Amino acid sequence: MSMLEIESLKRSFGGLVAVRNVTFNVNEGDFLGLIGPNGAGKTTLFNVISGVLRPSAGTVRFLGRDISGKPANQTVRQGLSRTFQAATIYPEASVIENAARGTLASSLTGLWGGFLSSKWRVAAEEKAFHVLDLFGLTRRAALKARELSYGEQRRLGVAIALASDPKLLMLDEPVAGLNPEEAAELASVLRRVKSERGVTMVMVEHHMRTVMGLCNRVVVLDHGTLIAEGTPAEVVSNPLVIEAYLGKEAVHA
Ligand SMILES: Nc1ncnc2c1ncn2[C@@H]1O[C@H](COP(=O)(O)OP(=O)(O)OP(=O)(O)O)[C@@H](O)[C@H]1O
Ligand SMILES: [Mg+2]
Structure with a gap:
């Protein structure tokens, strides 16, 4: 079953077309990789799908419902959650409070965060x-988020997004800036989240080893256009994809 249907999606900024007539589906259970050189339009596509930006044209359907142009705080309540390319945490709040805010994002009570009853607060915590626990951050729970290492902050960013109990989790470069051990560790947590919770995932990632290790399907964007779609093995041997990357440093082995 198609969980997410992207149809003829377009987003421009003035004269620049960042996403051009893009059509693809994400099926329930997919771990879809979204790759492409720098500036290809991957983050813009994420922003349009998750309601951070409005589409210039085209539609986004999630679980059969048209969510085109719906704001992010509505899409998250319907079960679509995403992370940002830069770690987005609340630096002065404790680690546990960061995660608890994530759980509240999916409920209407999130709007009334300031008036939360202690019962709700306990449930959220x-x-x-x-x-x-899933992200190995339990022992850090009482620290301020800014006191975490960079790698831990990135993990916390994913934990916040997952705390809303999404059906679809969209990750924008989750392993960017992590060392190889941290990247492998986060990849294995993602794999576990996927199998244990049945969360469908879409991931923008330059790190090809992570993409090859996690994704069952890959979509490739170049200059805003979808140029290839297939299994990881298919896309990396696709001449159009190789050409798009040629002379660019975007693919890290
Ligand atoms: N808010 C904006 N205003 C104007 N132009 C923008 C805006 N956001 C993105 N762009 C432009 O749209 C194009 C696509 O950018 P986008 O950030 O989506 O690429 P990307 O594939 O995520 O790149 P990267 O791999 O570097 O993260 C780029 O040319 C970028 O400069
Ligand atoms: Mg980006």
């Missing part, structure tokens, strides 16, 4: 602890 319980859920948050579970997510922190």
Whole structure:
């Protein structure tokens, strides 16, 4: 079943067309990789799908419903959650509070965060602890988020997005800036999240080893256009894809 249907999606900024007539589906259970050289339009596509930006044309359907142009705080309640290319955490809040805010993003009560009853707060923290545990951050729960290492902050960013209990989790370069051990560790957490929770995932990632290790399907963007779609093995041997990357440093082995 198609969980996400992207149809003829377009987004321009003034005269620049960042995403051009892009059509593809994400099926339930997919771990879809979205790759392409720098400036290809990957983050813009994420922003349009998740409601951070409005599309210039085209439609986004999630679970059969048209969500084109719906703001992010509505899409997250329907089960679509995403991370950002730069780690987005609340630096002055504790690690556990960061994760708890994530759990609240999916519920209407998130709007009333300031008036939360202690009962809700306890339930949110319980859920948050579970997510922190998954990401190996339980022992850091009481620290301020800014006190975490860079790698831990990136993990926390993913934990916040996952805390909303999404059906679809969209990750924008989750392993960027991580060392090889941290990258492998995060990849194995993602694999576990996928198999244990049945979360469908879409990931923008330059790190090809991570893409090859996690994704069952890959979509390739170049200059805003979808140029290839297939298994990881198919796309890396596709001449159009090789040409798009040629002379560029975007693919790190
Ligand atoms: N808010 C904006 N205003 C104007 N132009 C923008 C804006 N956001 C993105 N762009 C332009 O749109 C194009 C696609 O950018 P985007 O960030 O989506 O690429 P990307 O594939 O995510 O690149 P990277 O791999 O470097 O993250 C680029 O030419 C970029 O300069
Ligand atoms: Mg980007």
